[in-house]
Amino acid sequence: MKDRITCVWLGAALLAAGLIHSAGAAAQEPGLTEKTIKIGVFSPLSGANMAYGFDVINAAKMYYSKVNKEGGVHGRQIELVIEDDRCNANDLVSAVKKLVEQEQVFMLNGGSCSAAAVAAKDYVVRSKVPWVMLNASADGALYPPTDYIFGAFSITQYAVGGSVVDFGQQHLKAKKIGYINHDDAYGAWNLEAAQVTAKEVDVQLAVESINPNITDVTAPLVKLRAANPDMIAITTYAKPAALIIKKAHELGITKPIVLTVTGTANMSQLVENVGNKDALKNFYVQDVLADAPGGPKIKWVYDMYKEYYPDLDAKPDHPQAYMPYGIAPAMSVVKALQDAGPNPTREKVAENLRNQKFDSGVMAGPIEFGQNDRAAQESTIYLKFDGTQQTLIPGSFQSRWKYKG
Amino acid sequence: MTLDVVFLFLQQGVASGLVIGSVYALLALAIVVIFKTSDVPNFSQGEMVMAAGYIALYLLVFRSMPLWIVMPATILAAYAGAALFRRLVLNQVARANGSPVNLVIATLGLSYVLRGFVRQTGFGDTPRSFPPVVEPQSIMIGQAAVTTLDLVILATAVVVMAAFFWMFKYTKIGRAMRAVGMNPKAAQLVGVDLTRIHMIVWGLSGGISAIAALLISPKVLMTADMGSIVTLGFAAAIVGGFTSLPGAVVGGFLIGIIENLVGLFISSRAIVLAPFVAIMLVLVIRPQGLFGGRVEIKKV
Numbered sequence: 001m002k003d004r005i006t007c008v009w010l011g012a013a014l015l016a017a018g019l020i021h022s023a024g025a026a027a028q029e030p031g032l033t034e035k036t037i038k039i040g041v042f043s044p045l046s047g048a049n050m051a052y053g054f055d056v057i058n059a060a061k062m063y064y065s066k067v068n069k070e071g072g073v074h075g076r077q078i079e080l081v082i083e084d085d086r087c088n089a090n091d092l093v094s095a096v097k098k099l100v101e102q103e104q105v106f107m108l109n110g111g112s113c114s115a116a117a118v119a120a121k122d123y124v125v126r127s128k129v130p131w132v133m134l135n136a137s138a139d140g141a142l143y144p145p146t147d148y149i150f151g152a153f154s155i156t157q158y159a160v161g162g163s164v165v166d167f168g169q170q171h172l173k174a175k176k177i178g179y180i181n182h183d184d185a186y187g188a189w190n191l192e193a194a195q196v197t198a199k200e201v202d203v204q205l206a207v208e209s210i211n212p213n214i215t216d217v218t219a220p221l222v223k224l225r226a227a228n229p230d231m232i233a234i235t236t237y238a239k240p241a242a243l244i245i246k247k248a249h250e251l252g253i254t255k256p257i258v259l260t261v262t263g264t265a266n267m268s269q270l271v272e273n274v275g276n277k278d279a280l281k282n283f284y285v286q287d288v289l290a291d292a293p294g295g296p297k298i299k300w301v302y303d304m305y306k307e308y309y310p311d312l313d314a315k316p317d318h319p320q321a322y323m324p325y326g327i328a329p330a331m332s333v334v335k336a337l338q339d340a341g342p343n344p345t346r347e348k349v350a351e352n353l354r355n356q357k358f359d360s361g362v363m364a365g366p367i368e369f370g371q372n373d374r375a376a377q378e379s380t381i382y383l384k385f386d387g388t389q390q391t392l393i394p395g396s397f398q399s400r401w402k403y404k405g
Numbered sequence: 406m407t408l409d410v411v412f413l414f415l416q417q418g419v420a421s422g423l424v425i426g427s428v429y430a431l432l433a434l435a436i437v438v439i440f441k442t443s444d445v446p447n448f449s450q451g452e453m454v455m456a457a458g459y460i461a462l463y464l465l466v467f468r469s470m471p472l473w474i475v476m477p478a479t480i481l482a483a484y485a486g487a488a489l490f491r492r493l494v495l496n497q498v499a500r501a502n503g504s505p506v507n508l509v510i511a512t513l514g515l516s517y518v519l520r521g522f523v524r525q526t527g528f529g530d531t532p533r534s535f536p537p538v539v540e541p542q543s544i545m546i547g548q549a550a551v552t553t554l555d556l557v558i559l560a561t562a563v564v565v566m567a568a569f570f571w572m573f574k575y576t577k578i579g580r581a582m583r584a585v586g587m588n589p590k591a592a593q594l595v596g597v598d599l600t601r602i603h604m605i606v607w608g609l610s611g612g613i614s615a616i617a618a619l620l621i622s623p624k625v626l627m628t629a630d631m632g633s634i635v636t637l638g639f640a641a642a643i644v645g646g647f648t649s650l651p652g653a654v655v656g657g658f659l660i661g662i663i664e665n666l667v668g669l670f671i672s673s674r675a676i677v678l679a680p681f682v683a684i685m686l687v688l689v690i691r692p693q694g695l696f697g698g699r700v701e702i703k704k705v
Contacts, residue, residue, distance in 0.1 A: 048530065048630065050530050050531070051531055210673050216664070218665060239628070
């Protein structure tokens with residue numbers, strides 16, 4: 001009898017210790033309470049590059065809302081703290097610091113602009129806060145891999161550059177590709193992969209690297225015209241891309257033009273900025289979704305957007321082209337939290353992310369990280385675009401570039 | 406590179422350089438005319454261009470007004486805005502503390518106000534195209550491809566510059582401006598109303614900025630940051646000689662041509678560097694600029 005009483009007391013003591021330990025863990029982890037988990041979200045919500053992030057955040061928000069309605073993650077409601085990073089390194093780093101230090105978020109889910117996102121790398125790694133990017137490729141923050149940064153849910157620049165060369169060689173039978181990229185790190189990443197892929201598929205590249213703020217693109221295009229390529233690949237942001245397409249038409253360049261996903265943030269604005277649909281007669285765009293925008297495979301995302309944002313949906317420029325890209329990163333965050341169990345820690349979540357693999361049903365390929373891989377998604381699709389209609393090109397196109405450590 | 410390609414690049418570089426250079430020349434003129442009469446470099450010149458562009462875009466696209474109303478309305482608005490800024494802000498700053506540094510800081514303040522205002526309206530949230538005055542059809546001049554819009558830009562800029570020089574040289578107002586530029590105190594003693602002349606100078610500078618905006622906006626996409634193009638206007642002014650109006654014009658054309666030739670013969674990466682290399686070379690070889698006259702030493 002005495003032994004039984006001792007056992008009961010011992011059990012109770014162990015249970016109490018367990019509870020105290022759990023409560024302690026929850027208390028020690030910033031942004032975590034018994035009922036809520038705080039996530040810091042950031043992206044450009046204003047300024048000339050807001051199309052890169054505004055609706056991406058909206059997509060993530062609606063996914064988190066859905067999860068909350070279904071009971072949250074292990075009973076905890078997801079609480080979002082949202083900051084505007086204006087697609088600029090200084091603002092992004094300030095936003096991240098504010099979220100981590102002042103708002104005390106549990107983890108981060110943000111970033112739509114690569115160069116800006118890379119600027120926060122050192123701080124995030126030092127702070128040991130798991131950071132799941134939104135749609136930034138930010139290759140510089142993903143390679144070499146760190147324990148806390150996960151990204152490229154849309155695509156890496158290494159995949160962008162290699163894939164467009166593969167598409168040119170396979171679909172357009174190009175032997176020589178005129179390749180226009182930014183003259184910064186962003187452009188260097190995609191060019192490196194384009195060169196690796198071009199070598200492998202026996203394609204010649206005529207490269208013109210331009211400043212992202214260039215206002216007169218005559219010189220690079222006259223040089224490309226003189227090089228006589230079979231197609232022109234543009235891997236810049238939307239603004240220089242529109243100037244290049246317009247100038248190519250003015251210079252009488254009729255070869256196919258392929259615009260990578262880096263410049264497709266607002267297709268209706270692109271058409272307006274090019275100003276002449278004849279310039280888009282032989283025009284292709286790269287995308288990273290599982291289907292053409294609004295296509296049957298991803299229709300549920302657009303339906304959900306309509307349900308959550310009826311006012312925005314009624315506007316002509318919404319949903320923005322990158323809107324669905326916000327779903328997969330939010331799925332990744334939720335999955336990592338779920339897998340971390342009822343008492344998550346930042347370390348547990350980061351560990352789960354490092355081994356994460358799932359099919360979002362939204363992006364062209366599976367979301368997959370590995371012990372040496374922090375880029376979630378590397379597949380692309382291509383669409384022929386005449387200024388109004390987008391037609392899916394069948395086939396799979398891949399970069400040959402691989403991280404060698 | 407074959408000889409054919411060299412000739413093609415030369416022709417294209419000069420043709421495109423003249424077109425874009427004519428806009429830089431206008432901007433340089435707008436900068437120099439203010440500097441000549443008040444010794445103040447106007448660091449809000451770029452934002453004046455940007456704001457004028459957005460006024461025109463708003464009237465034309467969002468208010469669907471016809472171009473023949475939009476153009477004079479934009480120029481008038483820019484003229485009035487700049488003249489009022491001189492009268493209401495700079496005069497006060499000058500009166501409060503005569504240091505030119507405060508005037509320069511006030512122009513910087515205006516640049517932030519204008520940029521912030523355009524951002525607040527939401528129009529600057531996406532790069533926008535400004536409808537061109539004429540449909541840009543391609544034309545070959547030798548082997549160089551230009552558009553009808555390019556020719557209109559060049560012709561308009563040349564006409565505006567010619568009209569400005571005529572006004573500056575042959576009208577009473579122009580003579581008064583020159584007098585103020587040479588010696589404001591003496592000009593005042595002979596009856597020139599300094600406040601009025603400064604307002605007119607700023608107004609004219611605003612008007613020229615508006616014309617530059619109407620010309621350049623269809624070629625570059627509009628954003629709240631498009632005022633940075635004025636850096637090239639400053640480069641043109643420095644190359645030409647900061648106090649010389651003809652120098653500003655020549656400097657504008659030179660910068661336009663150099664930019665294009667560097668892009669074609671050296672590297673597209675070097676386009677943005679070319680104007681600054683030109684500035685450094687001019688400052689080292691001829692610090693007063695190509696048309697700046699002798700270096701004057703002021704007693705302090």
